[in-house]
Amino acid sequence: MPRPGKDSYGNEKPPYSYISLTAMAIQSSGEKMLPLSDIYKFIMDRFPFYRQNTQRWQNSLRHNLSFNDCFIKIPRRPDQPGKGSFWALHPMCGDMFENGSFLRRRKRFKSMLRQQKSHAVAADGIQVKPMSHMDAPPSALLHEQANMRLSQMAPGTHAQLPPPHCGLLGVPAQPVTTKHPFNIENIIAPECKPASILPHPGLAPTLPGHCGYTVCVTSTGACTWPVHGLCSTDSITGLPSMVLGPVAHVSRDFISQGVPLKTSGNAPAIPMPIKPSPLALPPPAVSQASGPVVPVAVSLAPGSLTPPSGSSSPAVPTTVAPPLAIATR
């Protein structure tokens, strides 16, 4: 099975799809995200074939980035001016390739939003879709990642975030474990990766003292991170809103306004909204009309990561964070 990253194709076209090539490029970066120009560069560096007809394949690649939900767009940090956004892999796309191979995906990755849209909900109710790994709610996966981060930060402890109490259409969130080289753990776990959600309209901004800032993946895929964890029902669509759990390592480094408390050499770009969105911004007050909300967000004060050992209780205090709603395209 050919492995990615081997420059062994000379001028022949490598057997990888643009999605695979892009995923390789993103995966190869320390921050697990790259601007478009760097993705181009990576591909041209590794595969001489792509040093020609650049306009053709770059157009295709851009098409793939926009078209495929497995890629998410992350706005540049204010202090990183430049053209275009960063591109990262969607948290749920880790199990996308058969046996970890980049050659062909097992199936096209679709965000749950798009799935919800495409699987039009019948007038009389809810379509219950069997959930595979790829279908598992992002909250479950991010919860898993958050716990991984917690255990990395507090080795030897049993740091655990409270489980996300939400799942798609009432299906409980379940932990996801994948072993493929190109899986979510390998690719994204060290970082916080958001999913497609939008701030819920009409809700309060991040609570004072809350650990993170809010992930906001717009309808075009732009996002901020890290995430808060909530689950509610979208007041407009009536669909379940997936809101994600925070990732601990970021929460220690950033304050609620999304400003880094400290920076390290490999700190990820801080995603900020490309432009203020009426949805993204602080809003009047917490709405009670948006359905049940199950808070799984975590407030992490620096140094507060010492969980009671052997306890199943949350390692960190939970707070109610503003509910967010999944964006639909």
Add this chain to the structure above:
DNA sequence: CGGTGTTTACCTTCAC
């Protein structure tokens, strides 16, 4: 103005 991002359309290949 050029790079980036989105969308649509059409085609081919492949798996079921």
Add this chain to the structure above:
DNA sequence: GTGAAGGTAAACACCG
């Protein structure tokens, strides 16, 4: 045969 996945072209909008 059918549908999904992937590739290509093209038009258009946005933005630095």
